[in-house]
Amino acid sequence: MILEPQKRISAKALTVWKISGVIQIVISWIVTGVAIFLLHTFNGPFWISVLLIVIELISTYLFIFLLPTIKWRRWRYDVRDEEIELQEGIFIVKRTLIPMVRVQHVDTVQGPILRNYQLASVIINTAATSHEIPALEESEAEELRHFISTLARVADEDV
Amino acid sequence: MFEPKRLHPIVIVLTIGKRLKDFIFSFIALFFIWKNGGKLLLFGAIGIAMVAIVLTSILSWLRYTYRLEQNELRIEYGVFVRKKRYIPLERIQSLDISEGILQRLCGMVKVKVETAGGSGTDEAEAVLAAISKEEARYIQEYVAAAKNPAVQEVESNPAISSHTVYRMAPSQLILLSLTSGGVGVVISAVLAFFSQLDDFIPFERVFRGVEQWAVSNLIIIVLFVFGGLVVAWVIALVGTMLKYANFNVTKTEHDLVISQGLLEKRQITIPLTRIQAIRINENIVRQWLGYASVIVESAGGSVSNQEGSKVLLLPLVKIDSIEDILGPYLTDYRLSSSFHPVPKRAMLRYIFRSWIIIVPIVAAAIFFLKAWGLLSLIVLAWFTFWGILKYKDAGWKLENQQLNLRYRKMVRSTVFIKKNKIQSLEVKESYFQKRKDLGSLEAFVKVGFGGGGSTVMDMDQNDLKKVYSWFSREAKKRD
Numbered sequence: 001m002i003l004e005p006q007k008r009i010s011a012k013a014l015t016v017w018k019i020s021g022v023i024q025i026v027i028s029w030i031v032t033g034v035a036i037f038l039l040h041t042f043n044g045p046f047w048i049s050v051l052l053i054v055i056e057l058i059s060t061y062l063f064i065f066l067l068p069t070i071k072w073r074r075w076r077y078d079v080r081d082e083e084i085e086l087q088e089g090i091f092i093v094k095r096t097l098i099p100m101v102r103v104q105h106v107d108t109v110q111g112p113i114l115r116n117y118q119l120a121s122v123i124i125n126t127a128a129t130s131h132e133i134p135a136l137e138e139s140e141a142e143e144l145r146h147f148i149s150t151l152a153r154v155a156d157e158d159v
Numbered sequence: 160m161f162e163p164k165r166l167h168p169i170v171i172v173l174t175i176g177k178r179l180k181d182f183i184f185s186f187i188a189l190f191f192i193w194k195n196g197g198k199l200l201l202f203g204a205i206g207i208a209m210v211a212i213v214l215t216s217i218l219s220w221l222r223y224t225y226r227l228e229q230n231e232l233r234i235e236y237g238v239f240v241r242k243k244r245y246i247p248l249e250r251i252q253s254l255d256i257s258e259g260i261l262q263r264l265c266g267m268v269k270v271k272v273e274t275a276g277g278s279g280t281d282e283a284e285a286v287l288a289a290i291s292k293e294e295a296r297y298i299q300e301y302v303a304a305a306k307n308p309a310v311q312e313v314e315s316n317p318a319i320s321s322h323t324v325y326r327m328a329p330s331q332l333i334l335l336s337l338t339s340g341g342v343g344v345v346i347s348a349v350l351a352f353f354s355q356l357d358d359f360i361p362f363e364r365v366f367r368g369v370e371q372w373a374v375s376n377l378i379i380i381v382l383f384v385f386g387g388l389v390v391a392w393v394i395a396l397v398g399t400m401l402k403y404a405n406f407n408v409t410k411t412e413h414d415l416v417i418s419q420g421l422l423e424k425r426q427i428t429i430p431l432t433r434i435q436a437i438r439i440n441e442n443i444v445r446q447w448l449g450y451a452s453v454i455v456e457s458a459g460g461s462v463s464n465q466e467g468s469k470v471l472l473l474p475l476v477k478i479d480s481i482e483d484i485l486g487p488y489l490t491d492y493r494l495s496s497s498f499h500p501v502p503k504r505a506m507l508r509y510i511f512r513s514w515i516i517i518v519p520i521v522a523a524a525i526f527f528l529k530a531w532g533l534l535s536l537i538v539l540a541w542f543t544f545w546g547i548l549k550y551k552d553a554g555w556k557l558e559n560q561q562l563n564l565r566y567r568k569m570v571r572s573t574v575f576i577k578k579n580k581i582q583s584l585e586v587k588e589s590y591f592q593k594r595k596d597l598g599s600l601e602a603f604v605k606v607g608f609g610g611g612g613s614t615v616m617d618m619d620q621n622d623l624k625k626v627y628s629w630f631s632r633e634a635k636k637r638d
Binding site: 080081082083085089091092093094095096097098099101102126127128129131 | 458579581582583584585586587588589590593603604605606610611627630631632633
């Protein structure tokens with residue numbers, strides 16, 4: 001009786017998340033490099049450097065390969081006539097139900113990486129919360145925003 | 160009423176007071192920093208600043224005018240930058256009337272104009288700092304008439320349509336003050352005050368001399384500290400009493416009106432349609448005595464004025480009399496107190512959750528302090544007890560169009576939310592919860608400008624599905 005959201009977000013999202021993972025990891029490698037250099041010059045204990053490198057290696061794998069894949073596989077959404085349903089989360093799976101009558105406004109946003117891949121995120125705002133559907137195809141995001149804002153307007157109730 | 164009007168001149172005094180308060184610390188700072196150069200120069204500077212404050216206060220009073228015109232409340236103000244603020248009367252949610260000490264001396268009242276929060280700035284509201292009572296009543300009636308012309312007759316004679324919902328008895332006021340957490344606030348305020356002075360008073364130099372004296376007079380110091388705490392507690396007690404004296408709730412046709420306060424009278428108006436949720440809070444002492452407080456979460460207020468959104472409706476009542484008091488007036492709500500508990504297998508998770516922070520601390524204490532560290536086991540026991548308490552208090556219930564949730568953070572909260580006031584509903588399940596067939600539920604409502612969530616952790620998955628499909632509009636269609 002409980003409905004599962006069906007739609008997946010764009011497959012290109014995976015690439016985008018991997019890229020932003022790479023950017024994060026590069027920055028953290030630089031920080032680690034500086035830290036190890038400082039440890040070396042001030043004769044800090046050697047095992048800390050080893051530990052740092054091990055942590056970096058693990059998080060490289062996590063942030064570039066494992067986590068984006070799980071995140072993408074988990075992300076589902078559904079926009080029906082009367083409600084929006086989202087499913088997301090890596091370790092904790094979160095399902096959100098937003099009645100259409102509660103939607104106040106819808107935005108689409110596009111960062112530089114997303115724009116490069118013709119993707120956009122849709123942000124749905126209620127009076128109390130805001131929810132993001134990340135990385136949809138540009139045209140789909142546009143359509144969705146239009147669809148939601150039309151429905152939300154029809155079903156306008158007082159808060 | 161179409162001609163521009165000024166506020167009562169007492170506003171000048173109020174403004175001067177407010178500005179002095181803002182400047183006082185810079186004055187004190189200046190006083191200590193100013194070492195070289197004559198004191199005369201310093202007093203000269205302060206004198207000029209004073210004169211400037213007085214002059215600008217008078218000017219800003221002169222410039223501040225308000226009038227009702229073309230169904231708008233039009234306020235014009237500003238000394239250097241002229242500002243005009245026109246508020247359409249139908250946008251006004253409520254007019255809150257309060258009386259400070261100064262206002263009462265002149266028989267004036269302060270009127271706060273509340274509009275629907277949402278623009279995100281404090282620009283949306285206005286304050287008429289001192290106008291006469293007749294004037295305030297006139298504005299109230301005018302606004303009410305503009306909002307719904309049909310009920311003009313009834314509104315103009317509110318005495319007929321208003322019912323007293325609740326009036327607090329003196330004995331309850333005393334109990335309220337005794338069990339309120341205000342003491343902590345006062346103590347931290349005193350501490351904050353001293354930390355402010357830290358830079359100006361050479362504590363270190365003072366203390367070095369004191370140190371030797373202190374060792375020999377330990378008892379006096381202990382008594383002194385203890386006395387300080389007692390004084391703080393009494394201040395908090397009196398503060399709560401003054402704030403909630405003459406507490407009185409009435410219901411007019413569309414609003415709940417709360418009036419309270421002895422020295423400073425306040426009146427808060429909550430339109431019934433703006434109520435988002437009813438919350439019953441019980442701190443541990445009050446729960447033990449069988450008392451609770453009832454809070455109304457409403458969509459009013461704005462960023463700068465959060466107090467408009469969470470209003471104490473009943474500061475302290477017997478928990479089992481809440482339904483009798485509010486039932487006849489909040490007819491939409493069923494304030495029942497029976498709940499479905501969370502399943503037994505969730506108890507361990509509740510205990511572990513409260514252990515997460517404390518166990519490493521306890522372990523460290525035992526490791527470093529050896530025998531004395533064992534004392535921290537008492538803390539561990541307390542946290543375990545607290546975890547079990549949280550487990551026992553967690554519960555939920557569906558009642559037709561209403562969701563009831565109960566959970567404990569520090570105090571036990573029971574929340575009653577109508578289905579059409581829930582902004583969004585979340586169901587969460589972590590890997591470990593999934594293994595035990597559990598999940599957490601969070602319901603969001605609009606509170607004031609932002610949102611507020613109520614969470615029940617570790618509910619049974621089947622129960623979660625029940626609530627989820629109760630809230631889903633499509634699920635019903637397909638059944």
